[in-house]
Amino acid sequence: MRVRHAVRLAAPLLLCMLGLSHAQQQPPVGVPVPPLGAGPWVFDTAEQHKVRVSVVTKGLSHPWALAFLPDGDMLVTERPGRLRIVRRGVLDPQAISGVPQVRTDGNGGLMDVALHPRFADNRFVYLTYTKPVGNGMGAPALARGRLEAGALADVRDLLVTDAFEGNSGLNGRVVFGRDGKVYMSTGGNVGNVAQDPTSLRGKILRLNDDGSVPPDNPFVDHAGHRPEIYTLGHRNMLGLIVHPETGVLWNHENGPNGGDEINIILRGRNYGWPVVSFGRNYPGARISEHPTREGMESPLVVWLPAIAVAGMAVYTGDQFPAWSGNVFVGSLREGGIPGTGHLQRIVFNARTEELRRESMLTELRQRIREVREGPDGFLYLLTDEDDGALLRLEPAP
DSSP states (O other), X not given: OHHHHHHHHHHHHHHHHHHHHHHHHSOOSSOOOOOOOSOOEEEOOSSSOOEEEEEEEEEESSEEEEEEOTTSOEEEEETTTEEEEEETXXXXXXXXXXXXXXXXXXXXXXXXXXXXXXXXXXOEEEEEEEEEOSTTOEEEEEEEEEEETTEEEEEEEEEEOOXXXXXXXXXXXXXXXXXSOEEEEOOOOSTTGGGOTTOOTTEEEEEOTTSOOOTTOTTTTOTTSOTTEEEEOOOEEEEEEEOTXXXXXXXXXXXXXXXXXXXXXXXXOBOOTTTSOSSBOTTSOBSOSSSOOTTSOOOSEEESSOOOEEEEEEOOXXXXXXXXXXXXEEEXXXXXXXXXXXXXXXXXXXXXXXXXXXXXXXXXXXXXXXXXXXXXXXXXXXXXXXXXXXXXXXXXX
């Protein structure tokens, strides 16, 4: 009997060991990604045929965002904490000094960059970044500095949000609205913080250009609410734009296992996370039994499976007439599989109802972090890689 008892005790251990051995033998998930190469490449697309993709510059370390200066040069942020400038297509080897120290754990670091609407007069540059606040904690923050001769001067924090341990929800975007106000997004993938009106995480915030609170914000007179809040119930927002035709704020959010979404942002609304979602938790269970609920805004666009959306632009130029009004978003990976990054194009009708989508540049297998329309009417992309690149899309000759 002692032998039988020993066998019964040993069986689960043996099965566990066999399971571990089987797991160790499983090949890693993902598709091999070849080096990007020098380019250019010509691709055919569904409605704008023969598009040329060329490398403007390489040598960027996990670039995150870009902004066009009035003379056509570009500011590019690198997540490890550097602000770079690309002059006439050439990357300046010297980073711009004066950038705040960043915490780079997880998905944190130096992120978005935006210019003040009166940049030509005041030279103000706005940065979102993860601020190290001690004890291994980080807080999404908004800083402002004045760009002068290759340096940021008079840099100061305009807003520092709640600090958390861990490596999730540390991202943020910044954009100026048509009203001249600053709109800043903060990650909310931390428990139920996105629904907490006393927290600035998982929100879109509305500020004056000096970081103060506008008196007409939706929750200024609401007890128990932070007055900076413009909307709540957001997860991780890697895209925030002002629609160039309507002037309305749009965002997109990364879902967990599925449930990426685009939203039209309306004053004071609740966008549902983590109460409702079209996605699933990473182990597979649904976030919510039903993806919508009364009193919470439903998304304009949903991705199932998730494509890890990043960057967003609405095309209004004259270089690609077949793409007029189309929305472009970057994809870091599709369906949770590394090596599947690409660019997606979404077509809407006159009532902003989705008609079709197209996956583009899948052959390059690059993590597309940023999408911007340039003043020349071309599209510019950043690849989120160790040796990241700035790419340009233009009509093929």
